[in-house]
Amino acid sequence: xxxxxxxxxxxxxxxxxxxxxxxxxEGARSETVASTPAGVEGDVRSVVSxxxxxxxxxxxxxxxxxxxxxxxxxxxLALTDINLGIRKEEFVTLVGQSGCGKTTMLRILAGLIQPxxxxxxxxxRPLWRGNTRDEQALRQLGLVFQDANLFxxxxxxxxxxxxxxxxxVDKKQxxxxxxxxxxxxxxxxxxxxxxxxxxxxxxQRVAIARALSYDPExxxxxxxxxxxxxxxxxxxxxxxxxxxxxxxxxVVLVTHSISEAVFLADRVVxxxxxxxxxxxxxxxxxxxxxxxxxxxxxxxxxTVVDLRHQLIEDEERLARQGQGVSE
Amino acid sequence: MRxxxxxxxxxxxxxxxxxxxxxxxxxxxxxxxxxxxxxxxVGGVRDLASENTFWSDVRVTLVETxxxxxxxxxxxxxxxxxxxxxxxxxxxxxxxxVASQVVPKVALIPLFIIWFGFGITSKIIIVAMIAFFPMLLxxxxxxxxxxxxxxxxxxxxxxxxxxxxxxxxYPSTLPYILAGMEVGIIFAVIGAIVGExxxxxxxxxxxxxxxxxxxxxxRLFAVIFCLTLFGFILYLxxxxxxxxxxxxxxxxxxxxxxx
Numbered sequence: 001x002x003x004x005x006x007x008x009x010x011x012x013x014x015x016x017x018x019x020x021x022x023x024x025x026e027g028a029r030s031e032t033v034a035s036t037p038a039g040v041e042g043d044v045r046s047v048v049s050x051x052x053x054x055x056x057x058x059x060x061x062x063x064x065x066x067x068x069x070x071x072x073x074x075x076x077l078a079l080t081d082i083n084l085g086i087r088k089e090e091f092v093t094l095v096g097q098s099g100c101g102k103t104t105m106l107r108i109l110a111g112l113i114q115p116x117x118x119x120x121x122x123x124x125r126p127l128w129r130g131n132t133r134d135e136q137a138l139r140q141l142g143l144v145f146q147d148a149n150l151f152x153x154x155x156x157x158x159x160x161x162x163x164x165x166x167x168x169v170d171k172k173q174x175x176x177x178x179x180x181x182x183x184x185x186x187x188x189x190x191x192x193x194x195x196x197x198x199x200x201x202x203x204q205r206v207a208i209a210r211a212l213s214y215d216p217e218x219x220x221x222x223x224x225x226x227x228x229x230x231x232x233x234x235x236x237x238x239x240x241x242x243x244x245x246x247x248x249x250x251v252v253l254v255t256h257s258i259s260e261a262v263f264l265a266d267r268v269v270x271x272x273x274x275x276x277x278x279x280x281x282x283x284x285x286x287x288x289x290x291x292x293x294x295x296x297x298x299x300x301x302x303t304v305v306d307l308r309h310q311l312i313e314d315e316e317r318l319a320r321q322g323q324g325v326s327e
Numbered sequence: 328m329r330x331x332x333x334x335x336x337x338x339x340x341x342x343x344x345x346x347x348x349x350x351x352x353x354x355x356x357x358x359x360x361x362x363x364x365x366x367x368x369v370g371g372v373r374d375l376a377s378e379n380t381f382w383s384d385v386r387v388t389l390v391e392t393x394x395x396x397x398x399x400x401x402x403x404x405x406x407x408x409x410x411x412x413x414x415x416x417x418x419x420x421x422x423x424x425v426a427s428q429v430v431p432k433v434a435l436i437p438l439f440i441i442w443f444g445f446g447i448t449s450k451i452i453i454v455a456m457i458a459f460f461p462m463l464l465x466x467x468x469x470x471x472x473x474x475x476x477x478x479x480x481x482x483x484x485x486x487x488x489x490x491x492x493x494x495x496x497y498p499s500t501l502p503y504i505l506a507g508m509e510v511g512i513i514f515a516v517i518g519a520i521v522g523e524x525x526x527x528x529x530x531x532x533x534x535x536x537x538x539x540x541x542x543x544x545x546r547l548f549a550v551i552f553c554l555t556l557f558g559f560i561l562y563l564x565x566x567x568x569x570x571x572x573x574x575x576x577x578x579x580x581x582x583x584x585x586x
Contacts, residue, residue, distance in 0.1 A: 110483055111483065112479055112482055112483060133485065135485060138483075138485050141483070143479075143480070143483045145476055145479065145480075147476050149474070149476040149477055149479065149480050151477065151480075151494070151495070151498070152575055152576070153498040153573070153575045153576075154575075162480075162484070162494070163484050165494075166484050166485075166486050166490050166494070194575050196575075196577065
C-alpha cells in the first residue's frame with residue numbers, strides 16, 4: 001500500500017525536484033567532487049549531479065530520479081533529483097547516514113521500486129515501461145541483499161541455480177553452472193549443503209553466486225557484508241574485488257562503512273538525508289583490485305576523514321532542522 | 328551413542344512408571360477395581376486384541392478420525408490461504424474466528440449428536456470442527472510469514488505468479504501447515520473419542536463407556552492403552568510426512584536440536 005503512488009504525489013515530487021534543480025549551480029551538471037568548506041553551512045540545498053560528461057556512455061543511468069513514499073500518516077521524500085551515470089565495469093559505492101535513501105536508490109536501480117519521477121536506464125534501455133519492467137534490462141542486474149535470502153528448502157547448488165530454473169534451464173546445465181560459480185566464490189564441496197548448515201559468510205557467497213548465475217553485467221549489492229563480523233567482512237571484500245574483476249561486472253554497492261566504501265570504489269557517492277540527494281562524488285585513484293596496504297597509503301585516510309566530515313555536517317544540519325521534518 | 332539416548336530414556340521411564348504403579352497398589356492396598364496390576368492390564372490388552380468387535384471398533388474410530396481430519400485439512404488450508412492473502416477478509420472474519428475459538432467445542436458435541444445422529448456422521452463432523460482451527464490458524468500464519476527478502480529475490484528475477492507460489496510460497500508455508508497437522512491430528516483423536524462416548528454405539532470411545540459401566544477396570548485401562556497407541560501411531564504418521572515433505576526444516580531434523 002505504502003508504495004502506491006497517485007498522480008498528485010508524482011506532481012508534488014516533481015515540483016520538489018525542480019525546485020532543487022533551480023538552486024543548483026549550472027556547473028554542477030558535470031561531474032564534480034564536492035568540496036563544501038565546513039564554513040558554508042547555509043548551502044545545505046546544494047546538490048551534485050553525477051551525470052557523466054556529454055558523450056560518455058553510461059552503463060547505468062539515473063535521470064532526475066525522485067521517490068516519494070506515502071503512508072496514511074505522512075509523506076516522505078526519500079530521494080530527490082538524483083542524476084547519476086555509472087560507467088561500464090566501474091565500481092561505485094553509495095554511502096550516507098541511515099535513512100538517507102541509499103537503499104531506496106539501490107532498490108530503484110534494481111527495479112524493486114518504481115521511481116516517482118525520473119528515469120532509470122540500464123545499458124541505454126529504460127528499466128520501466130509504464131508499470132512493467134523491461135525484461136532485457138532486468139536480465140543485466142544481479143542482486144545481493146544484506147541477508148543472503150537463500151531459500152532454506154534448496155541446497156546450495158539449487159539456490160545458485162534458482163534464477164536459471166525460473167528461466168527454464170535444464171537441471172544438468174544448472175548443476176554445471178552452480179559448480180562453476182561455486183568455484184568462483186569459494187564454495188567447493190558445499191554444493192549439496194543446506195543453507196542452515198553454512199556460516200554467514202558462506203551464505204553470502206552463495207547469494208553472490210546466485211546473483212551471478214545468469215551472467216548479469218551489473219551487480220547491485222545492498223550492504224552485502226553488513227551482517228558479518230569484521231574479519232569475515234575484510235576477507236569478503238577482497239573476494240568481491242576478485243569476483244568483480246573475473247566477471248568484469250559493473251558494481252554498485254551500498255554500505256554504511258566509509259572506509260569500506262573508499263577501499264572498494266572507483267567513485268564514492270555520498271548521499272545526504274531528508275530528502276536524499278547526492279551530496280558529493282569522490283573518485284578514488286588507486287587501481288583495482290586493491291590490497292589491504294592501500295588503506296595505509298597517504299591520501300586514503302584523508303579521503304575517509306573528508307567523507308566522514310561531510311556525514312557529520314549532514315547530521316548536524318538535520319539536527320538543526322529538527323528530526324522528522326522532511327521538507 | 329547419541330541416537331540411543333531417547334530409546335534408553337523411554338524404556339527407563341516405562342520401568343519407573345511400572346514400579347511406581349506397583350508400589351502405589353502395594354502401599355495403599357488399592358482395589359483392583361480401581362487400579363489393576365500392570366500385568367493384568369497387559370492381559371487385558373491381549374484379550375481385547377483377540378476380540379473381533381475390538382478391531383471393528385478400531386476401524387470405526389480410525390475412519391472417523393481420518394475422514395474428519397481430511398475435511399479439516401482441506402477446509403483449513405483452503406480458507407487459511409484465502410484469509411492469509413486477503414487482509415480485509417481476515418479482518419472481517421476475525422471476530423467470528425475468535426468467537427468460534429473461544430467456544431469450548433467439546434461442549435457442542437451433544438448438540439451435534441442431536442443434529443446428526445448417533446452414527447458415524449456426527450463424529451466425523453465433530454472431528455472436522457475440532458481439527459479445523461489449528462489448521463486454519465497455522466495456514467494463515469504460514470501464508471503471512473513468507474519473508475519479504477525472499478519475495479524481493481523472486482521479484483528481482485521477474486518470477487511469474489505461479490513460480491513464486493511453487494518455489495517460494497508453497498515451501499515457506501508447508502512447515503506451518505505441518506505444525507498445524509501435528510496438533511490437529513491429536514485434536515482429531517480427542518474429538519472422535521469424546522464424540523463416541525457421549526453418544527455412540529461403536530468405536531474405541533464407546534468401549535470406554537461399556538468398560539466403565541461394567542466396572543471392568545482392567546479392560547478400561549487396556550482400552551486407554553490402545554487409544555494412546557492409536558493416537559501415537561497417527562502422530563508418528565504426521566511426523567513421517569513432515570520428514571518427507573520438509574527435510575530441510577530444522578523441526579524435521581533429528582540429529583541436532585537446533586540449527
